[in-house]
Amino acid sequence: MKKMYVIASAVAVCALVSSATFAGSNLDSVKKKGFVQCGVNTGVPGFATTDDKGNWEGLDVDVCRAVAAAVFGDASKVKYTPLTAKERFTALQSGEIDILSRNTTWTLTRDSSLGLNFAGVNYYDGQGFLVKKSLGVKSAREMDGASFCIQAGTTTELNLADYFRANKMSYTPITFDKSSETAQAFDAGRCDALTSDQSQLYALRIQLKDPSSAMVLPEVISKEPLGPVVRQGDDDWFNIVRWSLFAMLNAEEYGVNSENVDKLAATSKDPNVRRLLGLEGIKGKGLGLRDNWAAIIVKQVGNYSESFERNVGMDSPLKISRGLNALWSKGGIQYAPPIR
Amino acid sequence: MAAEQRVKSPPAKAAFWRRPVFRSALFQTLLVLALVYFGYFLFNNTLHNLEQRGISTGFSFLSQEAGFGIVMTLIPFSELSSYWDTFIVGLLNTLLVSGLGILLATLIGFSMGVARLSRNWLIAKMAAVYIETFRNIPLLLQIMFWYFAVLQPLPGPRQSIHITDILFLNNRGLYLPAPLFEPGFDWVIAALGVAFVTVFFMVRWMHRKQEETGQIFHTVYISLAILSGLPLLAFFATGLPLSWEMPELKGFNFKGGMVMIPELAALLLALSIYTGTFIAEAVRSGILAVSHGQTEAAYALGLRPGTTLRLVVVPQALRVIIPQLTSQYLNLTKNSSLATAVGYPDLVAVFAGTTLNQTGQAVEVIAMTMGVYLLISLAISMFMNWYNKRKQLVER
Ligand SMILES: N[C@@H](CCC(=O)N[C@@H](CS)C(=O)NCC(=O)O)C(=O)O
Numbered sequence A: 001m002k003k004m005y006v007i008a009s010a011v012a013v014c015a016l017v018s019s020a021t022f023a024g025s026n027l028d029s030v031k032k033k034g035f036v037q038c039g040v041n042t043g044v045p046g047f048a049t050t051d052d053k054g055n056w057e058g059l060d061v062d063v064c065r066a067v068a069a070a071v072f073g074d075a076s077k078v079k080y081t082p083l084t085a086k087e088r089f090t091a092l093q094s095g096e097i098d099i100l101s102r103n104t105t106w107t108l109t110r111d112s113s114l115g116l117n118f119a120g121v122n123y124y125d126g127q128g129f130l131v132k133k134s135l136g137v138k139s140a141r142e143m144d145g146a147s148f149c150i151q152a153g154t155t156t157e158l159n160l161a162d163y164f165r166a167n168k169m170s171y172t173p174i175t176f177d178k179s180s181e182t183a184q185a186f187d188a189g190r191c192d193a194l195t196s197d198q199s200q201l202y203a204l205r206i207q208l209k210d211p212s213s214a215m216v217l218p219e220v221i222s223k224e225p226l227g228p229v230v231r232q233g234d235d236d237w238f239n240i241v242r243w244s245l246f247a248m249l250n251a252e253e254y255g256v257n258s259e260n261v262d263k264l265a266a267t268s269k270d271p272n273v274r275r276l277l278g279l280e281g282i283k284g285k286g287l288g289l290r291d292n293w294a295a296i297i298v299k300q301v302g303n304y305s306e307s308f309e310r311n312v313g314m315d316s317p318l319k320i321s322r323g324l325n326a327l328w329s330k331g332g333i334q335y336a337p338p339i340r
Numbered sequence B: 001m002a003a004e005q006r007v008k009s010p011p012a013k014a015a016f017w018r019r020p021v022f023r024s025a026l027f028q029t030l031l032v033l034a035l036v037y038f039g040y041f042l043f044n045n046t047l048h049n050l051e052q053r054g055i056s057t058g059f060s061f062l063s064q065e066a067g068f069g070i071v072m073t074l075i076p077f078s079e080l081s082s083y084w085d086t087f088i089v090g091l092l093n094t095l096l097v098s099g100l101g102i103l104l105a106t107l108i109g110f111s112m113g114v115a116r117l118s119r120n121w122l123i124a125k126m127a128a129v130y131i132e133t134f135r136n137i138p139l140l141l142q143i144m145f146w147y148f149a150v151l152q153p154l155p156g157p158r159q160s161i162h163i164t165d166i167l168f169l170n171n172r173g174l175y176l177p178a179p180l181f182e183p184g185f186d187w188v189i190a191a192l193g194v195a196f197v198t199v200f201f202m203v204r205w206m207h208r209k210q211e212e213t214g215q216i217f218h219t220v221y222i223s224l225a226i227l228s229g230l231p232l233l234a235f236f237a238t239g240l241p242l243s244w245e246m247p248e249l250k251g252f253n254f255k256g257g258m259v260m261i262p263e264l265a266a267l268l269l270a271l272s273i274y275t276g277t278f279i280a281e282a283v284r285s286g287i288l289a290v291s292h293g294q295t296e297a298a299y300a301l302g303l304r305p306g307t308t309l310r311l312v313v314v315p316q317a318l319r320v321i322i323p324q325l326t327s328q329y330l331n332l333t334k335n336s337s338l339a340t341a342v343g344y345p346d347l348v349a350v351f352a353g354t355t356l357n358q359t360g361q362a363v364e365v366i367a368m369t370m371g372v373y374l375l376i377s378l379a380i381s382m383f384m385n386w387y388n389k390r391k392q393l394v395e396r
Helices: A002-019 A026-033 A059-072 A088-093 A108-113 A155-166 A179-188 A198-205 A235-253 A261-267 A271-276 A293-300 A304-311 B002-008 B020-052 B083-116 B121-135 B139-151 B185-213 B219-237 B262-289 B292-300 B305-342 B347-359 B362-393
Strands: A036-040 A078-082 A116-118 A123-125 A127-132 A147-151 A172-176 A193-197 A214-216 A224-226 A229-231 B161-163 B167-170 B173-176 B178-181 B242-245 B248-250 B253-255 B258-260
Touching: A026 A059, A026 A235, A036 A059, A036 A088, A059 A078, A059 A235, A059 A293, A059 A304, A088 A116, A088 A229, A108 A116, A108 B347, A123 A198, A127 A155, A127 A198, A147 A155, A147 A179, A155 A172, A155 A193, A155 B347, A172 A179, A179 A193, A179 A198, A193 A198, A198 A214, A229 A235, A235 A271, A235 A293, A235 A304, A261 A293, B020 B362, B083 B121, B083 B262, B083 B305, B083 B347, B083 B362, B121 B262, B139 B262, B139 B305, B173 B262, B185 B219, B258 B262, B262 B305, B292 B305, B305 B347, B305 B362, B347 B362
Parallel strands: A036 A078, A147 A172, A147 A193
Antiparallel strands: A116 A229, A123 A224, A127 A193, A127 A214, B161 B167, B167 B173, B173 B258, B178 B242, B248 B253
């Protein structure tokens, strides 16, 4: 009798476990719950921070808002999960979040062995160094034997090791989980330099006690294409995220922005613009979205240029210039496939 | 009638499968097998599901180069070392901080526990204040306090607090000269070994002698003399085969010597001070559990207070203390995983943190990490149970 119980319960649990495999598309489940769950960082100015009313804003946040605008016609239908570098992939893999938009570098390992897909690049970055001016260092090459504050679970850890190995120099890594701890340790002098993606260095710098006491060294030691990530095996959702980003880039290229979008929708004769705004061509059919999905993104979130300038560019405290992130037609490498 | 008959003839032996012993053994074995199979099945099924979702599985990543640096390693480690090495580095760092923590916490706990019972009002109150304060502040907060409020504000390397050229204290750590052992030093180690063996047998002999004749020996002093004398003798005889490597400020940081990084110091301080409070309470309760009659009887026999404590109270108190001590040791070890809060590279920070994140193999890494904590905890439990048994035999 007892034996029977054991077998019966074992069978029951087996059935349970095997039925727990993933089923259904993310788009359906997102539509059902009524919002997009978006993984962002724990607070890097310009990329994802909360304003004084508790609203999230930033370049990474805008990707999530664009997706919500495309799916729901309402960019505010997003819920945010702040994640440290260490937590982010498991959060996405386990289905806790629908999109990871948290200055995450696209690498072969991540793309091929984590069960994830990178949907595009919303910021081309590279790793740099932040040092105290009082240290008197002008280049990373002079930093043999120095110690570096870094964040655990990042490409930063790996690039730093590579750089020092390649240049036959020694270093000490001081590794923290949260960017706030990393910055605090750097401020207190636990390490000689803070290293991370350059964009984040500017962001962390304005959080120091005395921002003007620190400077960013000229070297960029790695390629860091940062972009939104989704789970592998759900192509419909992947397409929506990817093309939401492309819509913002195409809008900039064709001169469509949040202010003129309504007027252009009514008056424009440019076929590119008309296709973007869902007035002709495939519209939203392929993606399973409404016809004017891209127009809503531009209206509510803005085109790429607006998002960039507002969050990290000249209209923000960070004052980062477009550089690599300028459109391909303006000397940069941001290039979105055509909407047609 | 029937009953009488049964009594006379020996009861027919029940078939073996009807015997309770056999049955309980059978069911227990079955249960264990089912559990093992269930665990195996769960693990396999998980891996299969992960594979289906394009997530790599298996343990082959352990031989891959890790490619990142670690601030403190007890074995040689470079960026070319493998993920397996990161596991060992993390494990050793966890063992180091737990081991040192247990040692310190025990010292603090026993002295504070006894102090709280002291007849000296000031000492007793100070111990009470220590215990009540640190026991009631969350451990994580204490770790952060030591790290961010005490150790980080120390001056930088160039303005180190120092004692001549030997000891340097700054916000990068505590730097001390490191001993460099030269060839003849083996003799000193050997002499120390001989001294230990000698003392061991000598103490046994003295105890027996004392029990037989009542003659009192100064065991402690004689032991100390032998323990320090023999190695010293060897040290001088072999021509001082020891030199010191001094820490020196070179470039950005100190080089050479030994260093205790502030991450370790903060964690160690917090763990031992926090756990020390619980051990102190365990000690106090243990001592109070020994009835006052015992002490009075000892005094009546003419034993002095110190001797009474050592020979009468403590051995009996230990029986109450040890089980509580065991759980405190286990707590301390498990709490050491709060290391990530201040960036001390323990098993959780290095292996279940960075390695997990770089490889993405969460199931394997977490399984290994949990296995390690389980093993460490079981080892501590086993040792303490053994010790407990030994102490209980003392009862007559
Ligand atoms: N691009 C890097 C991530 C870089 C990263 O995480 N940088 C830190 C800057 S110190 C950060 O953004 N931290 C924010 C947080 O932890 O919330 C990667 O993908 O590994």
